[in-house]
Amino acid sequence: MTAHASSDGLARPPVPTQVRRARWAVSLIFFLNGASFCAIMPRYPELVESIGLSNTAFGLAIGLGPIGGLLSGLFAARLMGGFGSARIAVAAQMIASTSHLLVYTAGSWLWLALSLALAAAADAITDIAMNAHGMRVERRYRRSIMNSYHGWWSLGAVTGGLFGAAAAQLGLPLWFQGLIGLVLFGALAAGSFRFLLTGHDSTERSAAAPPAPAGAGPSAGSAGEVPADVAPSGLRIAGMSLRALGLVSALGMVLVFAGSTEDAGNTWGALFMTDTFGAAPFLAGMAFVAMQGAQTIGRFTGDAVVDRLGDRATARLGALVGMAGMSLALLMPSPVLALIGFAAAGWGVATLFPAAFRAADELPGVPHGVGITVVGWFARLGFFVTPPVVGALADALTLRHALWMVPIYALGILLFSAVLSTRQHREAP
Structure with missing residues (x-):
């Protein structure tokens, strides 16, 4: 195994095989997390028709679903502290794959809402745990790889969306599609566990902080970090100072708007194509695929872009692209421009989830796992609030409006992106 050159031309230590395998295992969990649920979304028009739901009722069911995620996400840090991020990520993903079968077989509004709540509860814990474990692996790599994880999520979402769209076009029964997902996605999640990192989740954090020389005072990190045991006293919430809580909350607001943007394609893309253009089932599903496909490209190339521009400039550029693309699609509606608009919106928010999770996990004075948990909770808040709002507006006006x-x-992204870093990701020494 040989050393590789880093972005600054210096030799980088080789990455051990165990760590490389862990990266692929984490990537697989991200892929499965995206594929398992996103395979459902192209079938939403069938569920709406079979149950007989209005846009408002459907949006309310989708919006109530994340309540499960909002509640379960509060316990993610405690679960990871007791069982480790690896076990929790795998177990929660298997539970999520099981609960998705209930969504496919929903026969009433209440059944749909409750099954979505259960799926969201499992997904929230998976999301937090797999990001936490991904940060462990990133610290072993000593360079940015978080965007690639989320790229695998988007690739999974595209794969699931294509599968769901093809199944809809072929008339595959909803229950049968759900059964395939349960067996396939659940088995792959279970198989990934043996390749994840062992040891306590704080292992890499401890290794990254060299001990101070004898007699020296506490040293500050590159961001002026103050060790938790010598942090100034004062009012603390969940182990965080009010300033740290404010920063984490601002990062969470970035994800509220990023998640709401994703929901536009996830929940409403197929319905928009069907209602506005009378699109066939497969073409209707392409709205979701266009958004996730562009997001996939943005995430796999995102680490290089962020290293050059920094998280803040990348977020603002993406917000402008998404705003311009979607505005054009709504001003001049056509199937082609609609797909371009959804793609622009997906590319625009591609790097925001990795950026916010990384920033929250590395904030000074924030206990391990708490930053990611709070930011993830805010993201679920966006998924909870916006679907009923969009559904009510669609019934009062049109889905296009x-x-x-x-x-x-x-x-909103332009406003709250100020909390993101302006610096490129730096390799650990």
Whole structure:
């Protein structure tokens, strides 16, 4: 095994085989997390029709679903502290794959809402745990790889979306599609566990902080970090100072608007194509695929872009692209421009989840796992609030008019992106 050159031309220590395998295992969990649920979304028009739901009722069911995620996400840090991020990520993903079968077989509004709540509860814990474990592996790599994880999530989402769209076009029964997902996705998640990192989740954090020389005072990190045991006293919430809580909350607001943008394609993309253009089932599913496909490209190339521009400039550039693309699609509606608009929105928010999770996990004075948990909780808040709003607007006006919320989300990203770093990701020494 040989050393590789880093972005600054210096030799980088080789990455051990165990760590490389752990990276692929984490990537697989991200892929499965995206594929398992996103395979459902192209079938939403069938569920709406079979149950007989209005846009408002459907949006309310989708919006109530994340309540499960909001509640379960509060316990993610405690679960990881007791069982480790590896066990929790795998177990929660297997539970999520099981609960998705209930969504496919929903026969009433209440059944749909409750099954979505259970799926969201499992997904929230998976999301937090797999990001936490991904940060462990990134610290072993000593360079940015978080965007690639989320790229695998988006690739899974595209794969699941294509599978769901093809199944809809072929008339595959909903229950049968759900059964395939349960067996396939659940088995792959279980198989990934043996390749994840062992040891306590704080292992890499401890190794990254060299001990101070004898007699020296506490040293500050590159961001002025103050060790938790010598942090100033004062009012603390969940182990965080009010300033740290404010920063984490601002990072969470970035994800509120990023998640709301994703929801526009996830929940409403197929319905928009069907209602506005009378699109066939496969073409209707392409709205979701266009958004996730562009997001996949943005995430796999995102580490290089962020290293050059920094998280803040990348976020603002993406918000402007998403705003312009979706505005054009809504001003001049056609199937082609609609797909371009959804793609622009997906590319625009591609790097925001990795950026916010990394920043929250590395904030000074924030206990391990708590930053990611809080930021992830805010993201679920966006998924909870916006679907009922868009659904009500769609019934009062049209879905085309309701989707003008997407450019408004971009304005929110521009506002709160100020909390993201302006610096490129630096390799650990």
